[in-house]
Amino acid sequence: MPLLSSILLTPVITLIILLLMPQKAVRGIRLICAFSGLLTCVLSLQLWMGYDPTSGGIQFEEIIPWVSAIGISYHLGVDGFGVILVMLNSIVYFTGVLTMWDLEDRVKEYFAFMVLLVIGVFGVFMSLDLFFFFFFYEIAVVPMYPLILIWGSGNRAYAGMKLMLFLLAGSALLFPGLLAIYHHAGLNTFDIIALSAHTFDPQFQIFVYPFIYIGFGVLAGLFPFHGWSPTGHVAAPSAVSMLHAGVLMKLGAFGILTVGIRLLPEGAAYWAPTFVVLAVIGIIYGAYVAMRQTDFKFVIGFSSVSHMGIVLLGLNLAVLGSVAATDALNGAVFQMFAHGIMTALFFSTAGYIYDKSHSKTIADFGGLGAQMPRAVSIFIVAGLCGAGLPGLASFWAELLVFLAALKTYPIAGVIVILGLVLTAVYILRVFNQAFFGAPNPKWENLKAQDMSGLHLIPRAILIAVLVIFGFVPRLMLDLINSTTVAFLGNF
Amino acid sequence: MLEQAVIYTFVALVLIGGGLAAFSRQILYAIIGLGISLLGLAGLFLNLGSPFVAAMQVLIYIGGITVAIVFAMMLSIAMSIRPPNPDARKLGFAIACAVIFFGAVAHLIRGAQFQQIASPASEKAWSVGALGHALLTHYNVVFEALSLVLLLAIIGAILIARKA
Amino acid sequence: MTLEAYLLVGAALFSLGLIGALSHRNLIALLIGIELMMNAASLNLMAFNRFVVTDPTTGQIFVLIIIGLAAAEVAIFLSIILRIYRAYHDIDAEKLTKLSG
Amino acid sequence: MDTLSLILLTTISPLACFIIAIIFLVQQPRAAQGLVLFGSAISLLSAIGLLVQGPVEPLRFLWFQSGAIQLQFGFILDGASLMFGVVVAFITACIMLYSVGYMAHDPGKTRYFALLSFFAWSMLSFVYAVDLLQSFIFWELVGLSSFFLIGFWFEKPEAAGAARKAFLMTRVGDVGLFIGILLILQLVSNFDIPSLLDPQTGLSTQVSPGILNAITLLIFIGIMGKSAQFPLHTWLPDAMEGPTPVSALLHSATMVAAGVFLMIRLHPLFMAAQDTALIVLSIATFTAILASTIAMVDTDIKKVLAYSSISQLGFMLMALAAGSLFAGVFHLITHAVFKALLFLCSGIYIHAYHTNSMAEIGRSGGRRLKATTLGLIIGGAALSGVPPLAGFWSKEEIFAQLGHNGFNIYMAGAFLAAFLTAYYTFRMIFLITKPDQAPASDHSHPEPLNMKAPVLILTLGAIVLGFFGSNIAQGLGLIPQHHSVILMISAVGVVILGILIAYFDYGRDNAPRTGFISKIAPLDTLFTNKWYIDDIYRVTIVAITHALSRILHWIENHVLDGNYDRFGLGILRTGAKSTRVQGGWMQLYLGWAIILLAVVALYLGLQ
Structure with a gap:
């Protein structure tokens, strides 16, 4: 059995089993999902081990022609980036299932939608065919709406609608862009590899690239099209926020990388300075806006905007072909992974606190650290990772991107590094207002409900991942670097 | 000459009846307009060489359908009730639609090139016999289907209209 | 009279039927408009039958079928009108809004 | 191993x-x-x-x-x-x-x-x-x-x-x-x-x-x-x-x-980097003086020690910037020992009397804690640079370096800071050991051994460490500066002057118990308010950050999000308007259908 198809089919089979299971078998449903999550983790690990970084490039390819008349084939394959993102998705999937273990409301439907989302994400990370890429992309986007609408909280109808409209508007930009690429190449194929061998007319590239970039960028929290993301994350249930901010936003960045940059390098280079400015604004802007939020999840949501800005900054710096391109791309991909794990941890923990207290308002708490020391400690770890503290994974990513920025656009570099202080400001603000200070007697009852046992497992996994890659970045960086070198070598 | 006058009379009947049917607010007048129009139409059919169809038109349409409408009207509303005030916007919209449609069709008709046959087919081909023959041979499926539709319509009408 | 003249008469009749069908609120008046339009079609068929077609039975049979169908249609339509009248004590098309959201 | x-x-x-x-x-x-x-x-x-x-x-x-x-x-x-x-x-x-x-x-x-x-x-x-x-x-x-x-x-x-x-x-x-x-x-x-x-x-x-x-x-x-x-x-x-x-x-x-x-x-x-070194030197000197002046007037024992740390760190950086690696390392090490000692002592006082105020500690009978008070005095003396304690040697080294490289202004600054150090240190010591009123009753905790032991070890360190200067220099592979006698004497003189004034202000019987600086009111206000630096930050950087975040938050809600919402609502509204087309008015549909048909027919006919 080919490895990539196995990873893709695991959630598919899970979904089928889930649909066949009786509504009441809640325990069985959870177990099956957890098992499938674990299985994808194991398979992804195997993928990681099996990927040969010395040769780089795309490996584990599988091709089955599908509609040969218009050149669609089921073509899977991963490069180093894909391996890492598949791993990310597996981890977030597994921990997401564990995070939602206590869900009682319409368990079967919930997990079915969630697994559908996971399928879409896996598909995008593996597809080497534009058609399937877009197909899986839409699969990943669509389940968000019911997930937020049914299991969400707060202003969920508004949030779900907003999210859906933004993402679909992005797709609406994307679809003509993809078709234009297909049509213009005239190769009668959707195969990304074949298309990347084709050199597109520079004028065409310059015209089409913004469609691709903004279309995918909407999903990646590109300023100023980020409005859906904080709102959506706030309203979504924890595991959905985890998957969404943790993985789904990376789909956007991955799309820019695989479709935009790989196929349209000259267009990307033409637009990069503009988009660098947008990314820098996004980084600073997200941090400033996060400073004034009154809701935990809003803070995290805007921090995501800020952190995804770093990814986008790295991607744009990478296409400029400067000496720092390698570092920029390495950093961007590393940041995708690190931010994915970090936000998953954030939302998982914020979700836990919300589940127990039914409050997300920062000012409602105060001194929660005394009442829920474990949950709060875990949140603090995530917060520190957000602040780019060394020893946690995102430090390396930020280091590389900042380095590249400093080299290419020194002023932009200095600005984003100063952004680190802003990040610290808003993170510490949450700590001080919600966790430190005199304990609020209102939450005394939470003392008995601190995280324990099963609840600690997913968070512990995520923290472990953050710390391991924080101290031994080589484990991942070698893989990324080999792919980056091959990737940029094509330019 | 006389023939022309007769034809124009029929045309006038058709259009006057149609106008009465279209613009009258009183249902009874509308029905009468419909009848006049249908009568004119039957005359035109006759003029077009088909006495049988003209007869059928008079029999079924004027004799059957129009009368049925009159009955339905009498069963549903008292004849003395004044119909609601005409809705000017609606009427305007309807006239606008009609004008646009008529303009378009007229334009098309004037611009069209029809492959007309030199002279009408032989008298025999227009006979009722030929019609019956065609109906029972070439068009027999349609004929049967139509019978079935009529049957179903009758049953349906009874079912719908009977007291619940 | 030429083919064009017949067609124009048909078009005019159709337009009148259209006005009837679009402007009235009374269901019976609507029916009358529809009947006029069907007859306009019949007239067209007959005219084509006379001036274009080699086998003159075709158009006549078409018209006969139309007449038959019209009879069926009217039967159903009138029974529906009666039913509606019984339910609403009115046959104003604009008051039949039960299915509208 | x-x-x-x-x-x-x-x-x-x-x-x-x-x-x-x-x-x-x-x-x-x-x-x-x-x-x-x-x-x-x-x-x-x-x-x-x-x-x-x-x-x-x-x-x-x-x-x-x-x-x-x-x-x-x-x-x-x-x-x-x-x-x-x-x-x-x-x-x-x-x-x-x-x-x-x-x-x-x-x-x-x-x-x-x-x-x-x-x-x-x-x-x-x-x-x-x-x-x-x-x-x-x-x-x-x-x-x-x-x-x-x-x-x-x-x-x-x-x-x-x-x-x-x-x-x-x-x-x-x-x-x-x-x-x-x-x-x-x-x-x-x-x-x-x-x-x-x-x-x-x-x-x-x-x-x-x-x-x-x-x-x-x-x-x-x-x-x-x-x-x-x-x-x-x-x-x-x-x-x-x-x-x-x-x-x-x-x-x-x-x-x-x-x-x-x-x-x-x-x-x-x-x-x-010559220019940087000069900048470091100036900032360090300024900091050393600034922090000492604040320490002169503060009443909280830990705050005094904290400002003293700032000032001593200034000394170390001065030494390093002036070019002596050895002096910097030496002072870093000696300072580590005696400052730890002083803090541990203050900790015992705070633990015993639950107050941070030096005067309170003195009134409560601070000097009755014998080992602690000994540590405080030795540590304080070392901090002031009283020979032959640790601080004296390392500070001496710094003066020597400044003199050697001809940084005369900075040396003057260093002397001023050293004078102030001696003054505020002994102010602290006198406030604790010579209270203005006899302690009423003894309700203090005894000094537990595990708290006393580190104090004593560090006291010992503060006394002897100064003599290991040459070993440290050797460890660094350096030769210490040659000490000039004049410099040494003036350094000691400065320290003694500081101690004497502190004694005059706080130590002698009938002492005024107010610092000499209180006679110069503007300076006193300045020092008590910590040179207003915190306040300056509050009205500048902090205020600017808050204002910016408020502005951007407003932009997010009203300009970006607001317009997206408005856009969305606009679509909804046009949708609501256009649903009237589907108002269930079938005649309208029919009309439109006919018009459309006519248009299509025309289009086809014209081709």
């Missing part, structure tokens, strides 16, 4: 203790405490073992590779790191021992000891780091652990606020440092400290003086934050909100020392 296992034992054992304690021993504070003490002892012993073995070549491991950048992490084992490593391990051990008594009844004991261990790990790793980026990582972790320890009593809003302030202010400095080291990285693609410092091939030979100045200046901004130099010093006094042993650790061998130690590490670079 070989060097690698020793160094690993030194650095990793506190980390291991931290992990075990925080994960497994939350419910068993006594076990956690024992484990952490044990780990600290191992760490100290192996650090001593390393020192005994003497300097060896750095150990390096490939750690990170991206494009052209290749980073090798490892351990540098030269004189400075070996000696300072021992000091760190030693003082940490003393403070942990002391904490056993100080924190005996605290419910968060495990967390406390685990964090101390984490602190020790990050500081030791920082000291031994061979790579600049590795240094930076542990530099940040030192900052992080200070954050947690300052905010240890996080239920107190002041403590949480102080922790945040410390983190943010050092963070501001760190950004400068980060930019500085990233500049290095992009210039030479290498962070290895020995090769950066290499006189033949190092950084200073590869870049122009301007860039070198820029880089060192950026690095100095980081040092400014960490070592609390003007204008980034205001976090340090607030950091007193943490438990006193933490303050002792922070002020002696870890947090603030990290800044100075980084400058020691990169000393050749700073020497090559």
